[in-house]
Amino acid sequence: MISQTASIDSSQSHVQRLKDLALLCAGVLCAGMGLKGFLLPNDFIDGGAMGISLLLEITTGVELALLVILVNLPFIWMGYRQISTGFAVRTVIAIGLLALCLVLVPYPVVTTDKLLISVFGGFFLGAGIGLAIRGGGVLDGTEVLAIWISRRSSLTVGDVIMVINVLVFGAAAMLLTVETALYAMLTYLAASKTVDFLIHGIEEYTAVIIISDYHEVIREMVTQELGRGITVFKGEKGYGKRGLQQNDTNILYVIVTRLELTRLKDRIERIDENAFIVNHGVDDTKGGMVKGRPLH
Secondary structure (H helix, E strand, O other): OHHHHHHHHHHHHHHHHHHHHHHHHHHHHHHHHHHHHHHHHHOOOOOHHHHHHHHHHHHHOOOHHHHHHHHHHHHHHHHHHHOOHHHHHHHHHHHHHHHHHHHHOOOOOOOOOHHHHHHHHHHHHHHHHHHHHHOOOOOOOHHHHHHHHHHOOOOOHHHHHHHHHHHHHHHHHHHOOHHHHHHHHHHHHHHHHHHHHHHHOOOOEEEEEEEOOOHHHHHHHHHHHOOOOOEEEEEEOOEEOOEEOOOEEEEEEEEEEHHHHHHHHHHHHHHOOOOEEEEEEEOOOOOOOOOOOOOO
8 A cells, every 4th residue: 555655756757847848948938039039039038037138248248048047056956956956957957958059049020129029028038037937946046036135124026126126227228238127127127027927827826705684694605606615713892983892703714716806705795795804915825725726
């Protein structure tokens, strides 16, 4: 029995590794398209480690494939120390494949229109970064640096990335032109939105807290009609529209996707139009009755 379980676990582990490798390869091909099909032929740059590499390539003439590896080496080491060996290995594979892709794969130059270059170059580059993250690695090491700094300061990961990109875009404005820096910001925005979409998906999770006198009816509706799991917290009422009420109540907590949120609120309003509802975004969930996102 133990040997069968070990065999199943080993098989699942191999399948997961193949999925990760496939996502890393897909990410590399997308990023290569963004770079060689849009940004590189037109001397455009992006933010983060990729932006630093592009800026160095434009100003020094050194091959981008080599610069991508050199610029990301410190971040790979930091990822090994701060996150895990597996993460560092997958990142080395992803960045190595990207360097080979830039040298060997003949991408066509799609357009010379500056706006299209910014938007679609950022889109393909963001898709590549997002798919690589789904595969357990990164193509842009500045996120690792941001995590490291955030653990040692009051800054968030987003704050650190913003500061890094401000420095990159400022350098682009001084070394190249202000127009190039402005287009680089547009490229970065397109890339970051694409990354967010691929990581969180259209079915972004939303946590909903419901407080109602009809909590039992709402609980049955959520579990039976919507087929969602729900957690019931024991609470006590405080001060509301009807003044001070010190009596116990049940507080309902449910995780739904963004597409299901409107449907849930409509059903709750039919039961109790005075129900108090709070919802907020959730980065990720695991277990329970929450359905997994694609690309996991």
